[in-house]
Amino acid sequence: MDLTAIPFFNDLVTLFKPALFNIYFALASIPFGFPFAILLALAKTSSKRWLRWPAEVFIYAFRGSPLFIQFFMFYSLMLSFNQTLWKPLGVSEFVLHPLFIGPIVLVLNTSAYAAEIFYGALRSIPKGEIEAARATGMNTWQEFWVVKWPNMLRLAWPAYTNEVVFLFHATALVYFTLPVIDEQKDLMNKASELFKQDYALFVHFSAAAVYFLIISMLIFWVSSLFYKYLTRHLNTNRSIKLKPNYLR
């Protein structure tokens, strides 16, 4: 059978490169979003008001407003510095590039959501373990690495996986808000473009949906392997399952 005769398979081939853009945006955001979220969560649990308060405001603001607006706001803010800052420095090409701005906004957004997850995990660490750490004379740094960090990671992992999937879905918004440069298009963008050519809605959109679906499932799968590793010391007879939430 000739697969190239089927429009759906043609689409899967065409959409492969655009899918890489979505993957790039997600992969570029996670390494920065993850540590930033943990710092925010730690700041939110801090007893010092000047640390706690900014973290709370940041998390509330970025969880309470749409990513779509955040993209527009951040991009136009960067644009307004173009004449005074970026151009004299000669970096406007780079700084205003979607491949640079996109991950920044995604990091701000995802770290707010993830910080709330880690904050919840930090609060549900068994009190006894923290007290034990203090009783054995650990300093704050040791207490974090020995008790808080492993507990937090294990407790937050299923919810964090869910957040990573939502982050990947959120990458669909990048090119709706930022300028598209040449052939640098992501899944939604390319699918809409193909749709405008021949109006075959079902074919193009379901091909894009298949990419999102497969990559989301891959994320869940890889993450469940890591979760198994995290919980290897817990003698649970039942197979450990990730129970992703439906909502962000």
Add this chain to the structure above:
Amino acid sequence: MIVMLPEWLTPLLSEQTVKLLEYLTNGKHLAWYASFRYTVIAAVAGGLLAVVFGLLGASLKQSKWAPLRWIGNIYTTMVRGIPDVLFLLFFPLAFEQFVEWMWAYQSCTPEERAMATGWPLCDNAQWLLSSTEYLILACFSFGIVYGAFAANVIYGAMRAVPKGQLEAAHAFGFSSSQVFWHFQVRQMWVYALPGLSNVWLSLIKATSLLSLLQIVDIVQWAGRLGAPNYLPMAGLVHPDWRWKYYFVLFLLYILMTYLSERFFAYLQKRASRGMVRAS
């Protein structure tokens, strides 16, 4: 605008403040404020439809007949692996094409249909949507997508209703549908409220996407108003102010989130009157 200010106030304001007030109440800005209605309509109608679709999806999931259960499960799981923006764009376009396809059988000749390579199949079967029609389609789109989220919440809540109460209703001789509607659905709201609150917060944030559905909403207007404004008569009115306008929207959405949270907290308090709560 200035006419509307009380007389004693005008001398107190500096000239700049008056100018700013004039600027903020010119025709375009009034149109911007008025376009907020699209957001509100889409959120409220979309939210109500989401509850309807949610109830439908949850009862499908609970159905005794396996194929219905499969449909319910597919409906509620599809939103998990695919971004909502894809569905939001897909449903209005799909409905539009479906209508045009139906029309094509009425108003196109068979030759035209056979010859057609693109879309629409013939000129008569083209539906040019007005913004009201786009708004209705957008509401349904929100309803379907967020209905899938709501269905999950409602399904869970329905199962949280104590079994004994339903058995008691059965024992009193209520029919199965009566038990479902008058006991299970009525009792589940308390359990569903926290989840529905989350769905509503996501829905509000999704209303910012209305501009993707050809509706000139607050986001679209903010972009237009903020763009560098040059008038031949007055010179440069203002440079690129877009980030200021988007910042206002940013704050507006945070305010809407805050108010919604307060409202749902109130609802929750009211709905759980007389319930025994584990403290």
